[in-house]
Amino acid sequence: MRIPSVLVILLAILATRAPADGAPPALDAQKIAPGVYVHHGVHEEATVANEGGIANVGFVIGDDAVAVIDSGGSPMEGRALLRAIRQVTKLPVRFLINTHFHPDHVMGNAAFVAEGATFIAHKNLPMGLLSRRDSYVAGYEAVFGKGSAKDAIVVPTHLVGDRETIDLGHRKLEIRAFPTAHTDSDLIVLDPTTKTLFAGDLVFLERIPAIDGSILGWLKAIATLREIPAERVVPGHGPITASWPAALDPEQAYFERLVRDIRKLIAQGGSLQQATDTVGLEERGHWQLFDSYNARNVTAAYTELEWE
Amino acid sequence: MCTKIHAFLRTLIAAAALVFAGSAAQAYDDSWPDLQEALFPGKTIANGDAFIRITAPERAYDAAVVPISIDFDLGKMQGIAVKSMTLVVDKNPAPVAAVFHYADETVNPSIGTRIRVNEYTNIHAVVEAADGRLFLAAVFVKAAGGCSAPASKSVADAQNHLGDLKLKVPKEAAADAPSKLELLIRHPNFTGMQMDQVTRNYVPADFVQKVEITHDGKPVLSIDGNISLSENPAFDFWLKPKTQGVLRVNAEDSNGRKFERVWMVPAAS
Numbered sequence: 001m002r003i004p005s006v007l008v009i010l011l012a013i014l015a016t017r018a019p020a021d022g023a024p025p026a027l028d029a030q031k032i033a034p035g036v037y038v039h040h041g042v043h044e045e046a047t048v049a050n051e052g053g054i055a056n057v058g059f060v061i062g063d064d065a066v067a068v069i070d071s072g073g074s075p076m077e078g079r080a081l082l083r084a085i086r087q088v089t090k091l092p093v094r095f096l097i098n099t100h101f102h103p104d105h106v107m108g109n110a111a112f113v114a115e116g117a118t119f120i121a122h123k124n125l126p127m128g129l130l131s132r133r134d135s136y137v138a139g140y141e142a143v144f145g146k147g148s149a150k151d152a153i154v155v156p157t158h159l160v161g162d163r164e165t166i167d168l169g170h171r172k173l174e175i176r177a178f179p180t181a182h183t184d185s186d187l188i189v190l191d192p193t194t195k196t197l198f199a200g201d202l203v204f205l206e207r208i209p210a211i212d213g214s215i216l217g218w219l220k221a222i223a224t225l226r227e228i229p230a231e232r233v234v235p236g237h238g239p240i241t242a243s244w245p246a247a248l249d250p251e252q253a254y255f256e257r258l259v260r261d262i263r264k265l266i267a268q269g270g271s272l273q274q275a276t277d278t279v280g281l282e283e284r285g286h287w288q289l290f291d292s293y294n295a296r297n298v299t300a301a302y303t304e305l306e307w308e
Numbered sequence: 309m310c311t312k313i314h315a316f317l318r319t320l321i322a323a324a325a326l327v328f329a330g331s332a333a334q335a336y337d338d339s340w341p342d343l344q345e346a347l348f349p350g351k352t353i354a355n356g357d358a359f360i361r362i363t364a365p366e367r368a369y370d371a372a373v374v375p376i377s378i379d380f381d382l383g384k385m386q387g388i389a390v391k392s393m394t395l396v397v398d399k400n401p402a403p404v405a406a407v408f409h410y411a412d413e414t415v416n417p418s419i420g421t422r423i424r425v426n427e428y429t430n431i432h433a434v435v436e437a438a439d440g441r442l443f444l445a446a447v448f449v450k451a452a453g454g455c456s457a458p459a460s461k462s463v464a465d466a467q468n469h470l471g472d473l474k475l476k477v478p479k480e481a482a483a484d485a486p487s488k489l490e491l492l493i494r495h496p497n498f499t500g501m502q503m504d505q506v507t508r509n510y511v512p513a514d515f516v517q518k519v520e521i522t523h524d525g526k527p528v529l530s531i532d533g534n535i536s537l538s539e540n541p542a543f544d545f546w547l548k549p550k551t552q553g554v555l556r557v558n559a560e561d562s563n564g565r566k567f568e569r570v571w572m573v574p575a576a577s
Contacts, residue, residue: 266476273377
């Protein structure tokens with residue numbers, strides 16, 4: 001039978017993830033710079049096996065406290081991230097920063113409530129998250145089971161409209177909110193000590209970017225990001241660290257192609273359907289999950305650009 | 309709302325769709341017989357596949373913006389003059405997405421628009437001929453969540469531009485030649501199923517309800533709209549202007565807001 005064999009495989013995967021002593025495993029977080037750790041998100045859709053761990057999540061350790069940047073795609077992943085923190089420090093997690101409202105970045109928030117962390121996000125994040133709550137809960141429960149999303153959504157209350165600096169003890173992090181780009185609630189976190197930039201989903205590498213905001217806004221954000229004096233970036237999706245600002249090049253090339261080709265098509269009277277059928281296909285070999293997102297990106301870009 | 313039930317249904321339907329993938333209209337949990345009786349009581353509806361073709365993506369990329377076109381093969385219509393066309397998204401909460409009423413001298417009744425799809429569904433186009441006969445065509449679309457998807461990717465932008473009208477006219481449009489035009493209306497087209505994040509209530513339905521298009525003072529197309537049309541409703545339609553003249557669009561939403569704009573079509577050269 002088909003379904004039981006799938007279950008057996010899933011159970012086998014789960015079994016191999018549990019350590020021999022029965023304690024749940026910690027996330028594998030790599031040190032990419034002094035006091036800066038990142039766990040790599042896989043280029044898949046969320047599944048029980050990956051626990052929603054499809055985005056890069058990380059943390060920065062100061063002399064007094066820890067800041068977590070994105071909590072992961074499930075409370076399970078959030079808790080595994082917390083265990084990874086506890087493997088390297090006993091300092092309190094004083095800050096949890098969500099780079100935007102997408103589920104793979106916020107559904108682990110609940111794991112940090114008991115830490116007493118201040119939950120920080122872009123001023124637009126509560127609106128963006130709550131207005132999508134029903135569909136996020138439905139999507140989450142379709143993967144993790146009925147009732148599994150209960151208490152999983154924790155909405156940040158410390159909101160940033162422009163810039164803010166937080167202090168971890170002899171280590172400051174600079175937080176900066178962006179106008180609509182990937183979403184309307186993007187923010188970035190810079191660790192000037194190591195010149196490490198946590199860009200959230202303003203930077204995609206390897207996995208195809210998903211436009212849930214504005215393609216023109218995202219191109220503007222890329223131009224702004226280029227000025228940021230970082231040496232390395234932690235992209236929201238892609239390798240846990242990449243060189244800066246070269247990491248912006250692939251997505252910029254993709255967006256510029258979409259804008260150029262869609263504008264041309266619109267000028268020729270081409271329809272939305274023609275756009276989704278033809279635009280961007282040259283990029284297929286450059287991105288993972290291309291077929292799942294390109295036509296959707298083209299839809300978002302076309303419906304934005306047709307009003308120019 | 310009923311998203312959990314929908315998720316369960318989607319699973320069932322996905323399984324069914326695997327079996328039936330690729331066909332046109334599909335027969336799972338078919339609500340069409342009831343809809344037909346409600347919308348066209350006592351009427352017989354003939355199969356219109358010989359001259360009506362519906363095009364929509366088999367699997368939609370964005371369930372809130374599903375492009376769909378209903379095209380007529382003018383060479384196979386055997387004298388049928390199209391008086392109106394009703395577009396029905398069977399499984400949506402408000403299944404009738406739009407009714408298009410044509411002028412007597414329509415050069416081509418083909419229409420393109422963008423719809424919301426709330427769950428896997430058949431979509432029917434029912435065509436009413438001037439002599440009263442009815443014809444239908446159908447297509448099956450896999451998409452879900454289009455009616456509860458949040459209103460806009462950029463909320464402030466949407467408010468500032470409410471009611472903006474745009475007309476796409478091909479450069480080669482000329483008097484006495486058929487051209488396909490596209491009308492865009494900036495409007496959130498709230499479905500009543502979207503959450504207001506501040507009040508935690510559902511945003512009341514607020515949608516483009518009526519669109520009247522005239523050219524040189526004569527009717528071209530009249531559209532009754534509903535919540536199954538996407539945010540920023542878009543309609544493409546055919547026009548054969550006898551002369552250069554004013555194309556006028558009057559639109560009204562369900563809250564009584566009125567929007568109007570005129571264009572010279574064909575444009576002055």
